[in-house]
Amino acid sequence: MKPSVSAVIPTLGRPSLTCAVQSVLDQTYPVDEILVVADGDISPALPPDDRIVLLSNGVRGSAARSRQLGIDAARGTVIALLDDDDEWHPSKLQRQLESVDVAAGGYWIASSRMAVLGPGDRRRIWPRRLIAPGESLAEYLFRCRGLRVGGATLQTSTLCFPAELVREVPWAADVDGAHDEPGWLIRAQRAIPQLRVIQLPDVLSTYNVDGASVSRSVTDRTDEYIEWGLRFLSTESPRVLGDYLCTSPVSAAVHARSLAGVRRAVWSALRHGRPGPFALAYAALNSARIVARRAGSAIR
Numbered sequence: 001m002k003p004s005v006s007a008v009i010p011t012l013g014r015p016s017l018t019c020a021v022q023s024v025l026d027q028t029y030p031v032d033e034i035l036v037v038a039d040g041d042i043s044p045a046l047p048p049d050d051r052i053v054l055l056s057n058g059v060r061g062s063a064a065r066s067r068q069l070g071i072d073a074a075r076g077t078v079i080a081l082l083d084d085d086d087e088w089h090p091s092k093l094q095r096q097l098e099s100v101d102v103a104a105g106g107y108w109i110a111s112s113r114m115a116v117l118g119p120g121d122r123r124r125i126w127p128r129r130l131i132a133p134g135e136s137l138a139e140y141l142f143r144c145r146g147l148r149v150g151g152a153t154l155q156t157s158t159l160c161f162p163a164e165l166v167r168e169v170p171w172a173a174d175v176d177g178a179h180d181e182p183g184w185l186i187r188a189q190r191a192i193p194q195l196r197v198i199q200l201p202d203v204l205s206t207y208n209v210d211g212a213s214v215s216r217s218v219t220d221r222t223d224e225y226i227e228w229g230l231r232f233l234s235t236e237s238p239r240v241l242g243d244y245l246c247t248s249p250v251s252a253a254v255h256a257r258s259l260a261g262v263r264r265a266v267w268s269a270l271r272h273g274r275p276g277p278f279a280l281a282y283a284a285l286n287s288a289r290i291v292a293r294r295a296g297s298a299i300r
Helices: 016-025 063-073 092-099 137-142 163-168 180-191 222-232 238-245 248-255 259-272 277-299
Strands: 005-011 033-038 052-056 078-081 108-117 123-126 160-162 196-208
Touching: 005 016, 005 063, 016 033, 033 063, 052 063, 063 180, 078 163, 092 108, 092 160, 092 196, 137 180, 137 238, 160 163, 163 180, 180 222, 222 238, 222 248, 222 259, 238 248, 238 259, 238 277, 248 259, 248 277, 259 277
Parallel strands: 005 033, 005 078, 033 052, 108 196
Antiparallel strands: 078 160, 108 123, 108 160
């Protein structure tokens, strides 16, 4: 039997939601339902279609809870995720479901490359490197192999998977903390070692990095990211833990222009892990970025 697909879209109610929902309606493999989960007490404008269901999270600023609420309400055999400021290309679901032998059973996660737009008129394709068969998701996502961002990623709006998988390994779990997306992926692989991860080389979605979304915070989350890594990646290799601590928390510190945050992240990496040269260079370069930004602000 053909799988039935439930699309889950958490939203802040921004105008981009209309394009996101329309990209689901335009799929060459029709979806059975679109579960739009509003963040807080909002009533977003939606296209007229009987497959669209509006739910309310009731808790502002929690993309993980919104996704879980949509997943819990879904009736399809396959769940596909989309952020409210991203879009699917028309053949996204068809190409992913063709790549998976659904009849063979078992658990799987399908992803793909994506077009990344912004800030401004910038455009690039991520990830540059696809996950290798049998590769650890923690190694793929967090081991630093270069100084350019976008080398390895499994972004939320590219993901689809069996509903049974996310019933067994819930998306929103307290253990995930700062990173609901990689946290769920890694937990799923730990719980189900035979999990298949299929990452197509095709560009099947558009990821917009301008503006704020449910999953992008404007607050300083450096210490939250450090704590997440120390707790959640403690069983991974020292290289993975060290590389993570020199990258994700450092990015949060740069966002907050916090040299102290960078120092705390690097100190944690050296104390608890074994970061590689690219991760250490990433931290050093971003420290220089903070200094340059502060100097520029002082001049103005």
